[in-house]
Amino acid sequence: AVSLYGPYPSQVPIPFVNKEGDTPGDEALMKATTYKDLEGYSDYRDRGTPDEWVPRDGRLIRLTGRHPFNVEPPMDILYQNRFITPSSLHYVRNHGACPRLLWDTHILEVAGISVKKKFKAISMDELANMGPPREIPVTVACAGNRRKEQNMIRRTIGFNWGPCAVATSVWKGVLVRDLLLAAGVSDDPHTMFGLHVEFLGFEDLPNKVGPGPFPEEQWGSRVKFGTGIPLSRVMNPAFDIMIAYGQNGEKLAPDHGYPIRLIVPGYTAARNIKWLKQINAIPHVTRNHYYYHNNRVLPPHVSSEDAEVEDWFYKPEYIFNEHNINAAIAIPRYGEEILMTGESLSDDFNVGGYAYTGGGRAVTRVDISLDGGETWKLAKLDKKEKTTGYGMNWCWVWWDYKLTVADIIGVQEIYCRAWDSSNNRQPDKPIWNLMGMGNNHHYKLVVDFTKNKDGNNVFKFLHPIQAGEIKGGWMTERSGKPDTAGYGKVNSEADYNCRVEAAEGKSIYMSKIPDAVLKKTSSTGDRMSLISS
Template sequence: MSRLVCRINPVMATQLARIAADKLMKHGARRAPASSTICHPCRLRARPLHTSASRRTPPNTTSRSAPQTPTSSTAITARVAPIGWLVGGGLVASLLAFSQTHDTDNPPEASVSPSADDRDPSIPRFRLSDVRKHDANSPEPWVTFEDKVYNITDWVEAHPGGDVILRAAGWSIEPYWNIFSIHKAPHIREILEQYMIGFIDAADLGPDGRPAAESIEDPFVDDPVRDPRLITHTVKPRNAEPPNEELDRTFYTPNELFYIRHHMWVPVVEEAKADEFALTVELPDGEAKRYTIGELRSKFPTHKVTAALQCSGNRRNDMTRHAGKTNGLQWGVGAISNAEWEGVRLSDVLADAGLDTTPAQPEANSLHAQFTGAEAYSASVPLPKVLSPTGDVLLAFNMNGEPLPRDHGFPLRAVVPGNVAARSVKWLNKIVISDEEATSQWQRRDYKSFGPNEGPNPDWDKAPSIQEMPITSAITGVWVGDCVRKVPWMGGGNGVKSGGSKRTIDIAATPQKVGFTPKPETAAPCPETTPDNEPIVLQGYAYSGGGRKITRVDVSLDGGATWDQAELVDDCSNPATPCYGNKSWGWTRWRYNGTLPVLSLPTSTTTTTSSPTPQIPTAIQKVGQDCEDGFGQSVGGLMGQLPKKQCTTLIVKATDESYNTQPESHKGIYNVRGNLATAWHRVRICPECNKGKGGGLVWNTGETYGCGFRKEAEEVREGMRAASASSGSGK
C-alpha cells in the first residue's frame, strides 16, 4: 500500500491534515490502521509500508512558493481500485489498476493558481513541466488524465505490467484510452478518481480546461494481419473468434482461424533471431538458469500434444442472454480451438535446471509454476500438474506443424492441456517455481467464478483460480429440409446415426445459396404446419477439461421433451489427424441427423384464442411454448394462446468418462464475470411463411449457421458485436 505523507510547518499541520483526510475520504479513501497493511478492497498481498529509513526521496522537481520545514506527518492510506473491474485491455487496464499516491519526505508543493481557477483550492496544483520529470526514469512516476495528476509509483513496483505502464509515465494516459477505447466507461472514471494527488496547474490548461492534446505511437502498429473471417470483439487489443461455419469444420483448427485472446499488443520478435529468444527458469532457492530456444530444441527431446485451448469466457453471451448481465467480452461458442502442439516437456527443463521433479515429493503439492510473457501477462499452475508423467505440459514452439504464429505466442509459449487457456501463457520468457501462485490480477482476481448470489464485488480470496475446465458442448451448424443436401461432411453417401438407424441423404449439389431454403419456381400457398418428416442435421463440438474423454452427446429437437444421441466423430483414428498425448486433451466433434417435430405455421401473426386450437395437437403447442425465448419459457404465458411464432429449441449436452455433465440452466451458475458458461446449449429455430415471391416455407435463427435460415453469418456477427457493445468490456 502507498501513503500520502505531507510535511508542513507546525502551524498548518493539523488543519491541512484534516482537509486532506476529508478529501480522500470523500473520494473513497480510508485512514490507515496503525498496524495493518492489508489491502481489503483488492485482497491482494499488500507490500509493507515504507519505513522512514527506507523511503525514497524523489528529486526536488516541482515549483515551490516558499521553503517548508519538515515536521511530523499524518499518514492517509487510499483505497486500492478493484482490479477485477479494470483488467482485460492490457495497458490501460494496468494504467488504472494502481495504488494511490505520493510517498515522500519532500512532496512537491502546490503552485499558486490563477484567480480564474475555480477548482477545489485545498487540492495541490502541479505544473506539466514538473509532471514530465516524473517519467519512466523517475523513482516516482506520475501520469495525468484530463486536468488531474496521479501517482503510480507503488503500482509499478508491485504488479506485473509495470514496464508497460511506464510508457505513459510523465504524460497523459488519454492517448492510450483513445487506443483502448473499451475502457471509456463511467465506472472506470469513478475508480480513477480515488487516486488523484492534485490538479494540473491552470497555467497549463487551455480554454477548454484541459492541457494541449498529446499524441503517442500506436503500440499496436506492428500487430499481425488477421484473417478477415474472424469475428472481432475488440480491435486493440485484438480479441476474435472464428465464425461457426469455420470453427469445427476440421479437427485441427487452422492457425489463421484459431481464436485470439490478447490483453495487450503482440510482442515483436524477429524470425531470424527466434532461436536466440531466451527463457529464464528460477527455482525456489533463487537459483536461475537461462535457455535459448535453440538450446531447448537441441538439448531436450520434443513431444507432440493434441489439445484444445478454451477461454473461461467461452459462451459468455449465452449466460448474458439467459441469466443476466455479465462483464466481459461477449464470446459466442468460438472461444475454443483445437491444435497439435510441439515442444519440450516443462518437467524435463525443470529437472535440468536443478529442481527435484519426483512426482511424489511432498514439497511439490505446495509449489506453483509461475509463467510470465514478454508483454507482461502472468499466470500460474500448481506444480503437480507440471510434474505429472501424464500432464503433458509443454514449452511449445510449433503449432499444427508450423512455427507458432505471432498471435499465438511466437516464438515460445506454455501449453497446459486440460486447463483454462489463461494458464497457457504466450511469448513465454520467464518461469518461477514459487510457494505461491502468481500475484497478477489475471491469477488472483480475474479468472475465477462465484455463486449466483455473490454479486459484482465477491470475496476474491474465497474462490480458487480456475484451472481444469468443466465439461461443455455447443451446436455450430444446423441444416433443415432440402438444405441437408448441402451438409459438407455427408459426402459419399455417409449417413449419421439417428435413433439407432442410418439414413443416407442425397447430397447432390443444388444451386441455392447456403443460408436460404430454395424457392419454388411457382408461388405456393403457405402450409398450416411443417412437414411431418422434415429432416434436420446438426453438428458441433464437446470438450471436458482435465483430459476427461467425451463419452456421450445428447441432442433434443423439442426443447428437452425427448432426447437422442449424436454420433461422436473419431478423428483420432484418422491417419490425417492423429492424436498425441497421455489423455484426451482435444475436443470431440459430433454429428446428428434426425426429423423435426411438426410445428404449426399460422398464416396470420395476430390469431389468438382463449382455448386450445383444435387443429394443433397439444404436443405441438408444447413445442411452441418451449421455443419463443429459447429458454423453456411459455410463449404468451397460456397453453391455449396461439403464439405469433411456433418455434422449437434445439439442445445439446455432453457427458464425459467421469459422468460429469452440463448444468441445465445458466441461472444456477451465473456469475457477474460470465466465466464457465457451460449450461445446455440452446438454439431456437422458427418456421415462417415466405411472404415474398414464390411463397413456401422458410426457417430462421440468429445463433448458428447452415442452410435453411434467413440469417447468415454476417448477421450473426453483427448481433454479437451489438451484444458486446451493450455489455461493456472485459475478459
C-alpha cells in the first residue's frame, strides 16, 4: 500500500493549548512521531472532559461544543492533502467519551452459529497474526455529510455537518470473512439465506427511545453502538469488510477506534463500528438500538412525531447503507476574492473539489456549469485509487476545472455534479428528510461581483454554508432557500426561523424530539447522545 499511496502524510495532531491558538511549540511538534508523543498537550477545549487525555488537532471544527467530540476539518485542509487524509485531521463522530482501551488487554468476542470455542475470545495479537493482512484505501463518509444545507431549509434532528464529514485512509486489518471461516462459519451460499452478522462496539450509551419493538430482546437503559450486515455480504471477498487495526501505516488513533474497528467499504460511516468488542453470527437481522435509530432516509413529509408514532425507523426500506453519489467544491475557498482588472482577465484559476459514491462503484465524471445548469463541461478527474481485483472502487476522487478570470464575467453561480459507473448522478434540488442524511444535490458556489475593502473590483466566492456554528453562506439568507424540498413550497415563516436559528448557531438538536423521549434523559451527556449522526 505504501508503494501505491505513500508516503503517508504526518499523522501528528497540532493541539491548541489555549484559545489564542498557541501550540506545543516547534521542538515538541518536530520530535513527535505519533499522537502519543503529545499526550501531555491536550487541546484547551478538552480540559475538564473525559477526553482530556487524547491529543487532538486544534484546527478541527467542533460541531457540538466541547464534548462529545464531533468535528470536521476545514475544506482547505482536505484540499491540500487530497487523496489521503491524515488521521489527525480525519473527521470524528463520537457519541460519548473516547474509550481508553489497551492493545494488551482488549478482547474481541465472537459468538453465534457454528463458532468454535477457541475463537470465542481473541486477543489483539492473535487477530493481527491471523493471516495475510488486507491493506487498501477506503473513503469513509458520514451519512450526515452536508447536513447543514438541509438545516437551512428546515430543521432536521441532526447537528450541522458541513461538506467535510468525509475522508480517506489506507486501512490495514483482517477480513471478517477470514475470521469467520477460521471460526467455523460456513460460506456455502445455500446456507446463508436469512443469516446476519452483528457488530457491537465497546461503549455503553444512553437508550434513546425506551424498550424498543422486540419483546424477546428489549433494550435497557444503556445500549451498545452496533450494526448488522447480511452474512452473504460479509463472506463475499469482493466487499473487503475488515477488522482494521492500522490506519495510514500506524495503529489506529483513539478517536478512530483503537485498538480495532470495523471497516465496511462503500457503506455509510455509522456501519463502521469503532472500538469493536463483539461479533455475533445470528439467524435474524440485528436488533441493536442504533441500527434502527440511525441512518434512515425517511420521506420528506415525515416529522419526528410521525416517525415515533408510526414506527418509521423500523421500516427496512428506508435504511441508508451504501453511499449515494456526492460531490462538493473545495476551491475557491469561502470568501476568496479574485481581482478583476484589464490585466487580470487572462489569469488562470482553478475550481476543484471531491466526489465519491458507494457500493464499489466508480466516480466516472464530474460536470461543471457556469450558466445555471443550461450547459455542462467536464472537469478533470485525479484518480489515485487502484481498482481491486474484484472490480471494486472504494475511494473518492478529486477533480479540477481550469478557468480564466475572463470566463467568469457575468457568471452568477458555479455548479458541480458527479456521476458514477451506474449512471447515478446528483439531483438538481435538495430533498429534505428528518435525519438530514444523504444530502447530495448539486453543489453551488455563488459568484458575487463586488468591491473589496480597497475599492477594487473583485469576484467574491460564497459557499452555501460554513460548518457547525460558523456563520456565513448564501443558504443562510432568505433568498438562498430552494422553491421546494420534497414536502411542498419552502416559504413558511417557520421554515425561515429554523434556518436563521441554525445559521446563528442556536441549538437545533432537540427541537424535533418528542417531550416523552426527552424526559427519559437527564444529564447533558445523555441529551447529547440523542443527536443524530
